[in-house]
Amino acid sequence: MSDRIRALLTRRRATLLTVAVLLCLPPFYLDAFWLRIGLFSMAAAIGAIGLALLSGTAGQLSLGHAFFLAVGAYGYTWLAGDPGPGLPTALAVPLAVLMAGLAGGLFSPVAGRVKGIYLGIATLALVFLGHHVLLTAESVTGGFNGRSVPPLSLGGFTFDADRELTVLGVPFGAEERLWFLGLALFALTWFTARGLLRSRPGRALAALRDSETAAAVMGVDVARHRSAAFVVSSMYAGLAGVLLALAFRRVVPDYFGLVLSVDYLAMIVIGGLGSVAGATAGAVFVTALPLLMTRYADQLPLVAAPGSAEGAVGPTEAARYLYGAAIVLVLLYAPDGLHGLARRARDRLRRRRTPTTVPDTAVPSPPPPAAAARPKEHTP
Amino acid sequence: MNDRTTEARADATRTTKTHAGGTSTTAPPELAVRDITVRFAGLTALDGVSFTVAPGSVHALIGPNGAGKSTCFNVLSGLCRPASGAVTLGGTELTRLAPHRIAALGVARTFQNIVTTQGTVADNLMLGRHALTRAGFTASALRLPGARREQREHLARAREIAELTGLGAHFDSPVGLLSYGDRKRVELARALCLEPRVLLLDEPVAGMNAAERARTAEVVAELRAELGLSVVLVEHDMGLVMRLADEVTVLDFGRPIAHGTPDEVRRDPEVLRAYLGTDATDATGEDAA
Numbered sequence: 001m002s003d004r005i006r007a008l009l010t011r012r013r014a015t016l017l018t019v020a021v022l023l024c025l026p027p028f029y030l031d032a033f034w035l036r037i038g039l040f041s042m043a044a045a046i047g048a049i050g051l052a053l054l055s056g057t058a059g060q061l062s063l064g065h066a067f068f069l070a071v072g073a074y075g076y077t078w079l080a081g082d083p084g085p086g087l088p089t090a091l092a093v094p095l096a097v098l099m100a101g102l103a104g105g106l107f108s109p110v111a112g113r114v115k116g117i118y119l120g121i122a123t124l125a126l127v128f129l130g131h132h133v134l135l136t137a138e139s140v141t142g143g144f145n146g147r148s149v150p151p152l153s154l155g156g157f158t159f160d161a162d163r164e165l166t167v168l169g170v171p172f173g174a175e176e177r178l179w180f181l182g183l184a185l186f187a188l189t190w191f192t193a194r195g196l197l198r199s200r201p202g203r204a205l206a207a208l209r210d211s212e213t214a215a216a217v218m219g220v221d222v223a224r225h226r227s228a229a230f231v232v233s234s235m236y237a238g239l240a241g242v243l244l245a246l247a248f249r250r251v252v253p254d255y256f257g258l259v260l261s262v263d264y265l266a267m268i269v270i271g272g273l274g275s276v277a278g279a280t281a282g283a284v285f286v287t288a289l290p291l292l293m294t295r296y297a298d299q300l301p302l303v304a305a306p307g308s309a310e311g312a313v314g315p316t317e318a319a320r321y322l323y324g325a326a327i328v329l330v331l332l333y334a335p336d337g338l339h340g341l342a343r344r345a346r347d348r349l350r351r352r353r354t355p356t357t358v359p360d361t362a363v364p365s366p367p368p369p370a371a372a373a374r375p376k377e378h379t380p
Numbered sequence: 381m382n383d384r385t386t387e388a389r390a391d392a393t394r395t396t397k398t399h400a401g402g403t404s405t406t407a408p409p410e411l412a413v414r415d416i417t418v419r420f421a422g423l424t425a426l427d428g429v430s431f432t433v434a435p436g437s438v439h440a441l442i443g444p445n446g447a448g449k450s451t452c453f454n455v456l457s458g459l460c461r462p463a464s465g466a467v468t469l470g471g472t473e474l475t476r477l478a479p480h481r482i483a484a485l486g487v488a489r490t491f492q493n494i495v496t497t498q499g500t501v502a503d504n505l506m507l508g509r510h511a512l513t514r515a516g517f518t519a520s521a522l523r524l525p526g527a528r529r530e531q532r533e534h535l536a537r538a539r540e541i542a543e544l545t546g547l548g549a550h551f552d553s554p555v556g557l558l559s560y561g562d563r564k565r566v567e568l569a570r571a572l573c574l575e576p577r578v579l580l581l582d583e584p585v586a587g588m589n590a591a592e593r594a595r596t597a598e599v600v601a602e603l604r605a606e607l608g609l610s611v612v613l614v615e616h617d618m619g620l621v622m623r624l625a626d627e628v629t630v631l632d633f634g635r636p637i638a639h640g641t642p643d644e645v646r647r648d649p650e651v652l653r654a655y656l657g658t659d660a661t662d663a664t665g666e667d668a669a
Contacts, residue, residue: 191523192521192522193521195520195521195522195523196517196520196521199515199520199523199527199531200506200509200510200513200514200515200516200520200527200531201515201516201517201520202520203497203499203503203506203507203510204507204510206497206498206499206503207497207507209497210495210496210497210498211495211497213459213479213491213495214491214495214496214497214507215497215507216458216459216478216479216480216483217457217458217459217479217480217482217483217488217489218480218483218488218507218508218510218511218570218574219480219483219484219510219511219574220480220507220510221478221480222480228517232517232521
């Protein structure tokens, strides 16, 4: 038995290594367009994992995710930038993440007491408040036009295109370098979020979601864990904000609107609530789709090229229709999202491969949960 | 981000066994309920209820539906604050404490209708270890060695408790796939994972078939013998109550109407009246049912 576990462990490690190597290859083969898609996806995945912890695991709805992304993005820009303290950029990154966590902590009197959809409404206020501040506090945020983001430099190495750098015959510009930074931050997020989910705090949060009463009598401090979930989620959002700012090289207030919050909710719903891998898949889907459609608009049927005649469906709109449809399909047919689909497919494969399983070790795959969305009843 | 202070206090006052699974060295403290009154918008759910659970005994709380048994449990576990009266465990007043602090003092409960969380049996049992463990958000996120060791040790103890309650074979199964009786047992095992000094069981065998009932009764009797904990039991199955309980308190419409050993209570005219209506002459048949 222990040999089998060991074999599994090493196979797991081998898979992990393979994935890591594969993820390091794109900068050597793909052009900046694809790398940018990857970067935005990685940033979105970090934010989505944070939201998945809050909404999927702890069962708290947040529409304020865009606000915490903005705190991270602007926090970094201000901390490292010229109106601002002008700190070393390597220091500004963790400080910006802490700032987002602090902002989440300041909201904890609300986040600790208010449940579910009511928290969603309360956090809505944050987005509007944040947007207003971004527009008006010009000395810090640059107002409507935003600010340009100072490139990150780590121990003399700058994540920018300024100095020529060639690795293995491939010129490394900003995208190539940022790819590896994004990868490292994403790996950190993946590692920590999964660690959280599989240990004491994660179980406490899941218990809060399933039954607050049961959690409380088992010794879980309800208010404290609710606010802690909110703080942790804000910190992941802040980290995502920093990476987004570095990738965009400019931060503007209009990006951090309500639509962004809704995008993040779409990511975790499509991916499957409460799963790190699901949130990542959802983030890639929601981020990459509009960018890909813009690029290939001329080759797609029914989609007009950007900036073409009125009345035509542009690629961005088409992408929105598509992922709107994806959400409806997911809610109707796979309420546990891409993650659930993948798990069921894997279970089926495994059962097919071993048709005569030992009865007492074979665990049937759980039945798909009842559809989360029920069609509205017709009211006369 | 954890309850370091509470837990430290709980650890200091707690003299029961460690995670290694040895037996307790001292008897649990006395649980005293004094003159508890609970009102819900005009309805008096509990009216001056008093009883004392002697250390290490099984105390049954019986009464017709709506007598206030579950409300009494909610007061004991801190989910419901009484209008007057006090509950003390040893020297500690419980009525003003939040539920999680009461849990940290070693009071665990199960629910009448099953309240488990998603995930495997192991996940549920590990939730029961929450008050006994201290890995916080940072340590867990970074998977620090201390947090991992703690998880490993407590998982081993949870597995022992699963074996003890007959859930060993289902330890890694999702709770949603278990039978009704097994899910009910998951609740019991989860409560035991708190290493409680006082265990509150709200209808532990309701809805179970005869075999499952017998098995659960066995487990409870075994627990009490092995771990020496006090048990407060709410149950409609009189056979089980008569077999397990040392003392019985009977509630009717929120008022205690009788108190004593199972045999005394069985013969009490007030009890017969409450259960069978007036002019009851022979109720022993019902009791044995």
